[in-house]
Structures are given as structure tokens and as C-alpha cells.
Amino acid sequence: MARVTLVPTGEEFPVGEGEDILTAALHHGVNLQYGCRHGNCSSCKHWLLEGDVDDSAASVYAIPRDEREDGAILLCCTFAKSDLVIEIDQHGGVETLPPMTPPSPRRATVLGLRSLTPGLVELRVALDEPLSFRAGQYAEFTLDGGERRSYSLLSPPSSGSELTFCVKRVPNGVFSAVLDGLELGSELHLEAPFGTMFLRESGRPVIAVGIGSGIAPLLSMLSDAADQNCEVPIRFYYGARSSGDLVYVEELAELATRLKDFQFIPCLSQGTAEALPPNGRTGRVTRAIAEDIRDASLYDAYLCGAPEMCDAVGRLLEAKGLPGARIHADKFYPAVESAPVSA
Ligand SMILES: Cc1cc2nc3c(=O)[nH]c(=O)nc-3n(C[C@H](O)[C@H](O)[C@H](O)COP(=O)(O)OP(=O)(O)OC[C@H]3O[C@@H](n4cnc5c(N)ncnc54)[C@H](O)[C@@H]3O)c2cc1C
Known part of the structure; x- marks a missing residue:
């Protein structure tokens, strides 16, 4: 030792x-x-x-x-x-993290599986013991072959020992294959909580940005913010291909009634101006942010999902004056590197 x-x-x-x-x-x-x-x-x-x-x-x-x-x-x-x-290099000494619950293992029983879009599945489980976590953190499922796969908790801490996840199906993915074999009552093993994504109590307005399954940690954070009567202004840019790929729209509408100052801005990369949802925009999240935010220095930013999106939005916000230390990104890196693309 x-x-x-x-x-x-x-x-x-x-x-x-x-x-x-x-x-x-x-x-x-x-x-x-x-x-x-x-x-x-x-x-x-x-x-x-x-x-x-x-x-x-x-x-x-x-x-x-x-x-x-x-x-x-x-x-x-x-x-x-x-x-x-x-x-330890705490990113230039800028941030001291608050106490976090050490991760510990749990048994999870499947309570529900729901197809949200052709690519996204909602998985609901009940834990054998309650879990204390910060909204925005993630769990690691431990699979029979010893592989570990990370999924952010979509449900807020107030949901007790029932957890919800939003899982992207990946071709030939190990966890995606496990998902296909699950039924109500199936048992999974996970360890949680992990990660340093959570809403900082700075009092500054928030820009939250996610695409696809990146909505998971943000929805948890938004629900928790509503549970805590958070009053800071929050703009949530969510990127999807078309309005059929927008998920949790009803939940977001309900959150808008509970949060004091909340704007949901769906950004549809393949959307047309004629068929936009309320407050919707055509193009990627970067385009809407570039158009909307002149001075980003006033905000804290939370970016969740594909690493390329997090990097692109992070660069944009820094160029608009937001210090890097106030840009918190949960980059959904795959657990295994992509196989080389054959010519
Ligand atoms: C902190 C953290 C939180 C995460 N939270 C979530 C979440 O809430 N929901 C979610 O769906 N994912 C999330 N992810 C990503 C998820 O853990 C990975 O995508 C995971 O590897 C997929 O597992 P799999 O077994 O299905 O595929 P794997 O067996 O890991 O991969 C199979 C093949 O697909 C490629 N691949 C894997 N994932 C992706 C992807 N997302 N996009 C494109 N190619 C991919 C791999 O490179 C590999 O070639 C998170 C990742 C991290 C690091």
C-alpha cells in the first residue's frame, strides 16, 4: 500500500x-x-x-x-x-471544490425504459440504497466484462433512490447492447456519484448549453435549481437536428413556471424558420449564442455533451470575455476511442 x-x-x-x-x-x-x-x-x-x-x-x-x-x-x-x-494544479488555483460525496457501489433495478427519439433512450432505475449526489454528477455502470460506462444523472437529488438517465444509442456500443437486453426488473451495477459538474453558487447569470444526451446533467441541475428556489437568470441553449429530436420539452415548460428567470432556446441545426418551436432558432447552438450574447463576462457557463461542441462553445464564450475558469464543461468522451474509419 x-x-x-x-x-x-x-x-x-x-x-x-x-x-x-x-x-x-x-x-x-x-x-x-x-x-x-x-x-x-x-x-x-x-x-x-x-x-x-x-x-x-x-x-x-x-x-x-x-x-x-x-x-x-x-x-x-x-x-x-x-x-x-x-x-495539484487546480486549473491555476482558481477553484476550490466544495465537499463531495465519495462514490460507492449500488445495485439498480430497472423500473422503466422509454424511447425518446430513434437515438435516445430514457432508463429509470431504483437503487437498493439512497444516493447523495450533486445535481449534474454522473454514475458509472459496471458491466459483466469489467467495462465501465459513464452516464449523467438526469433526475435531481430530490428524486431519492429513483434515478433517471438519458442514454444515446451507439452502434456496436457495449452499453447500448446491454440496454437492448434490459427488461423491467433487470439488475444493473453502478458506482456513483462522480464528476465536478454542478451549479456554482456565484449569483451570476447562467448560460447552459447542451446537445443530444447532454441535456441529462443540465436537466438535473435545472430541476434542482427550481427545488432550491434559485433566482439567477438562466438561458438554456439546447441543440438538436429537428423539432422531432427535442426531448423533455414538457419538463422544461414545467421548470419555466418554477424558475424565476428562465429561457429555453431550442436550436435546430436542420430546422426551417417556418417550423420552429416557441423561442426556437435555426442553426447550431454556437450561432444562436454568437447572435445573442455580446458580453459573456457577466455569466457562468455550463456545457454538456459532445466534446467538440463543448470546445467550440467554450472558445466562443472566451472570445466574448468569459474567463475560462467560469466555463464548466462535462465532455461526454466515449470510454473507448473510435475505431479508425476505413477508406
Ligand atoms: C462524464 C461523462 C458523462 C456522460 N454522460 C452521458 C449521458 O448522460 N448520456 C450518454 O448517452 N452518454 C454519456 N456519456 C458518454 C458515454 O459514457 C459514452 O458514449 C459511452 O462510451 C457509450 O458506451 P457504449 O458502451 O454504448 O459504447 P462504447 O462501447 O463505449 O463505444 C463503441 C464505439 O462507439 C464510439 N462511441 C461511443 N460513444 C459515442 C458517442 N457518444 N458518440 C459517437 N461515438 C461514440 C466509441 O468510440 C466506439 O468506437 C458520458 C461520458 C462522460 C465522460
Whole structure:
């Protein structure tokens, strides 16, 4: 058993054999910035000051070579070979995270499956024990072959031990295949809560942006904001191809009656001006944001879904004056890299 010491915080925790450093930290209640836990997003990049590690599981593309030579490691795919001292880089020291519940395993029984669109499925489960989480966090389903797949909780913390997920079907996807075999009463195993997506209590107005299944963490955050009588202005840009791909429209309409200052702006990339829903726009979310927001410096932003969308919106908002530290992105990286496209 090795020990890890973090500087400058002085926090210490043990790391078990075969356990990556991030998982050990989370299980011991140590809060760190991280994202996908599969070595793809690089959010858990920190700096090894002392000790030996095995970081061969990290993709060579995850960290630039010069940073790797300077001691940069991804905690989610690095294993301790001795006691370690690690300098944590909380994104330039800008954000101290509030206490988060350490993740723990649960058994989940399927309560419902509903096709939302040809590509999106709603999965409802009941847990064997209640779960404490922050709206916006995610769960990891553990599958029989040992694979882990991440899905954001769509339901708010007030929903108790009944959780809802919005799952995108992926061709040849391991979890997508599991989903096809589920029926009412089927049992799943998951661990939760994970992630650092949650509504910061800054009092600043919010820009929330999601596409496709990226609505899941945002709907949880919006429902929780309504439960907490949150009064800050919230603009929610949701991207879909056409009005048939818009999901949870009734739930959003109900939230609009409970939130003090809420605008839902559906953006239809293949929509026509004649067939738009109320407040709807044609084009991608980036176009609507570019048109609507002149000065983004007043806002906090929450971006959820495809990494390319999060990156594009993040760049746009930064160009409009929003400091990067106030742009919180939950990038839905696949657990496995895409197979090369054949010519
Ligand atoms: C923090 C976090 C939260 C997430 N929350 C959600 C959520 O709420 N809902 C949701 O649907 N997804 C979510 N995801 C993404 C989801 O975990 C992955 O898409 C997952 O890998 C899909 O599992 P699978 O077993 O069906 O496919 P896999 O077996 O992982 O992948 C099969 C093939 O499909 C490709 N692939 C996988 N996912 C995608 C994708 N989304 N788009 C295009 N190609 C893909 C893979 O690269 C691979 O080639 C989240 C991811 C993260 C990191």
C-alpha cells in the first residue's frame, strides 16, 4: 500500500494495489478536478514531484511530451509504485471544490425504459440504497466484462433512490447492447456519484448549453435549481437536428413556471424558420449564442455533451470575455476511442 501526499494542500491518502490514484483519492473524500476517468479529457492532469509511477495506461496523446517529461500525469490512469508527492494544479488555483460525496457501489433495478427519439433512450432505475449526489454528477455502470460506462444523472437529488438517465444509442456500443437486453426488473451495477459538474453558487447569470444526451446533467441541475428556489437568470441553449429530436420539452415548460428567470432556446441545426418551436432558432447552438450574447463576462457557463461542441462553445464564450475558469464543461468522451474509419 503506497501513500500519496498532495501539495500544497497537505492531504494524504493510501492507494491500494491495482487502484489508480484518482479513484483512491475520491474514495478517501479528497476533492480534485477530473472529468471522464478514462484518460481522454486530461482534466485530472497533475504533477508528480516525488516517487515512481506506472503511467503506461495513459494514451501518448493525452499529455504533450514536454509536459510528460516535466512530471505531468493523469491521475485516472496512473498507478503508484512507491510513496508519492503530487502537486495539484487546480486549473491555476482558481477553484476550490466544495465537499463531495465519495462514490460507492449500488445495485439498480430497472423500473422503466422509454424511447425518446430513434437515438435516445430514457432508463429509470431504483437503487437498493439512497444516493447523495450533486445535481449534474454522473454514475458509472459496471458491466459483466469489467467495462465501465459513464452516464449523467438526469433526475435531481430530490428524486431519492429513483434515478433517471438519458442514454444515446451507439452502434456496436457495449452499453447500448446491454440496454437492448434490459427488461423491467433487470439488475444493473453502478458506482456513483462522480464528476465536478454542478451549479456554482456565484449569483451570476447562467448560460447552459447542451446537445443530444447532454441535456441529462443540465436537466438535473435545472430541476434542482427550481427545488432550491434559485433566482439567477438562466438561458438554456439546447441543440438538436429537428423539432422531432427535442426531448423533455414538457419538463422544461414545467421548470419555466418554477424558475424565476428562465429561457429555453431550442436550436435546430436542420430546422426551417417556418417550423420552429416557441423561442426556437435555426442553426447550431454556437450561432444562436454568437447572435445573442455580446458580453459573456457577466455569466457562468455550463456545457454538456459532445466534446467538440463543448470546445467550440467554450472558445466562443472566451472570445466574448468569459474567463475560462467560469466555463464548466462535462465532455461526454466515449470510454473507448473510435475505431479508425476505413477508406
Ligand atoms: C462524464 C461523462 C458523462 C456522460 N454522460 C452521458 C449521458 O448522460 N448520456 C450518454 O448517452 N452518454 C454519456 N456519456 C458518454 C458515454 O459514457 C459514452 O458514449 C459511452 O462510451 C457509450 O458506451 P457504449 O458502451 O454504448 O459504447 P462504447 O462501447 O463505449 O463505444 C463503441 C464505439 O462507439 C464510439 N462511441 C461511443 N460513444 C459515442 C458517442 N457518444 N458518440 C459517437 N461515438 C461514440 C466509441 O468510440 C466506439 O468506437 C458520458 C461520458 C462522460 C465522460
